[in-house]
Amino acid sequence: MTRISITDYAFLLTETADSPRHVGSLQIFRPPEGYAGDFVGDLIETLRRHKVGKPFNQRLKVSLTGMAQWVPDRNFDLDYHVRRSALPAPGSRRQLADLASRLHAFMLDREHPLWELHFVEGLDDGCFAIYTKIHHAYCDGATLVRLANASLSEDPNDPEVRAFWQMTGSAGEHPERDIRAALSGIGGGVKAALVMSKELSGIAGKMALDRLGMRKSALEVPFTAPRTALNGHITRARRIAGGSLEIERLKSAARLTGTTLNDVIVTLCDISLRRYLARYAELPRSPLVAQLPVNLRRQGENSSTNILGIIPVRLAGVSRNPLKRLREVHRSTSEMKDALFALSRETVMAYTLLIQGAAVVGDILHVSGLVPPAGNILISNLPGSPVKLYLRGARLEEIFPISTIPPDMVMNITVFSYAGKMFFGMIAGYEAMPHLPEMRTYMYEALEALEHEIEALLEGSPEDDAAAAAGPAGAIAGKDQPGSKAAAPKPRRSPTRRKTRSKTPARKPPAAKKPSARTAAPAQKSPARAKPAAKKPAKRKAAAKKKPSPAQ
DSSP, rough: OOOOHHHHHHHHTOSSSSSOEEEEEEEEEEETTTOOHHHHHHHHHHHTTSSTTTTTTEEEEETSSSSSEEOTTOOOHHHHHEEEEEOOTTOOOHHHHHHHHHHSSSSSOSSSSSSSEEEOOOOSOEEEEEEEEEEETTTOOHHHHHHHHHBSSTTTTTTOOOOGGGOOOSSSOGGOOOHHHHHHTTTTHHHHHHHHHHHHHHHHHHHHHHHHTTTTTTSSSOOOOOOOBBBBBBOSSEEEEEEEEEHHHHHHHHHHOOOOOHHHHHHHHHHHHHHHHHHOOOSSSSSSEEEEEOOOOOOOOSSSSSOEEEEEEEEEOOOOHHHHHHHHHHHHHHHHHHHHHHHHHHHHHHHHHHHHHHHHHHTTTOOGGGGGOSOSSSEEEOOSSOOOEEEEEEEEEEEEEEEEOHHHBBBEEEEEETTTTTEEEEEETTTTTTTOOOOOOOOHHHHHHHHHHHHHHSOOOOGGGHHHHHOTOOOTTSSTTTGGGOOOOOGHHHHHHHHHHHEEEHHHHOOOTOOOHHHGGGGTTHHHGGGGGGHHHHHHHHHHHHGGGGGG
């Protein structure tokens, strides 16, 4: 038996038929050329020979006292979990996405270990797909990535087949990730409780001052997001879409603007969502609020299950300029990171449970519409392998993460880096976002617009956008150095001062000894250039004829 931590059990307690709590991925492989035989069938047969380890051979058991535990499944059947199917002709990517949507819509059966593996054949380009479905109580996104990478190889000639269910890492109890355990222990329990209580009280106090307008809280105040079409109760039906962007383009935008890769990704999502709302719903008057998962594992910590926090971050305002929106997002994420560094990870986990728990209760009771939502969208960024991976010679071409949808929201966007590309998987309520595939186009065009603004600023004068040159969140590399034109906007005001000085002498009585200077004033010539006029008597006489005019 293995005790379930509070964080893990929360995903089981909050699960409903309309809101399942499993995560997954859709991988697309290209079989090795010239393979003689049934590649997928042979692959499945090889996988069946691997022993299944914890927690993938355990099912959920709740005792009479209400304590949840993982217990071995005495009737474990690998054929129940590993399944094979094929798409009807023509086998398009859209058909594959529709199949993954249906498979992802249903809860995992709690009478069995909570995972499934589906092999899908019949794609029109000769590829096959693997759809993986694992309950969030087993692992979080970071663990799922680690298991997926460990089951593949960088060597295309590697004949070994590895199953993720045999590489579970630490499957026992993890006291440091369990909030109850964080409060237990001789000598350390009281101290941990006091630290957590103090930090949570500090967070609450700063947020209260924020709402009173007396002080801005670094962490976004929960339940202050605008209610939009991205919020509400959804049914179990799901819709899935995905795409990919070149990582180098994203990194270049981050490098040139002094921001981070994650800032650029969040900004692209923000721009795309607002465009979707503008076309099919209604734009909010205030910025959207995104919930960003934060991996709280310490370096070298490879324990399974969940060690994460979910922190709300306010996105950009009403500006249509993608560069300005990026600066606003960077400012918000930077403030969030600074606030998190001052907190213990147990406090962050407890804060997450409190906020998410309140949102779940409101969603289950169908009273979420009575209060502002905790957020509008959940955006997660998972790092993958930078090089191509293989499964017994079959090259992994594409991978789309498919996550769970938070309470009182209708959509989740998860991005995953792999072999020079950033793949993004989008999942939404079927009825809530009927035009979800259009988000893919919006993401592409948002990146193009951002790159255009950056290029225009680099090629043009820094004075065209002073904020981009001087703001700490949007500084273009090399444009915010002291002494640069962007740092000294004085020349903009100098023409006004020159005009003011030229008009001031006109109000004074004209000097009798310098008629030429007065005559030159309307032509805006300097006194230094008026001296040569003394060598031309004809012009001086002409000036003398005009001299009586001001006196008349």
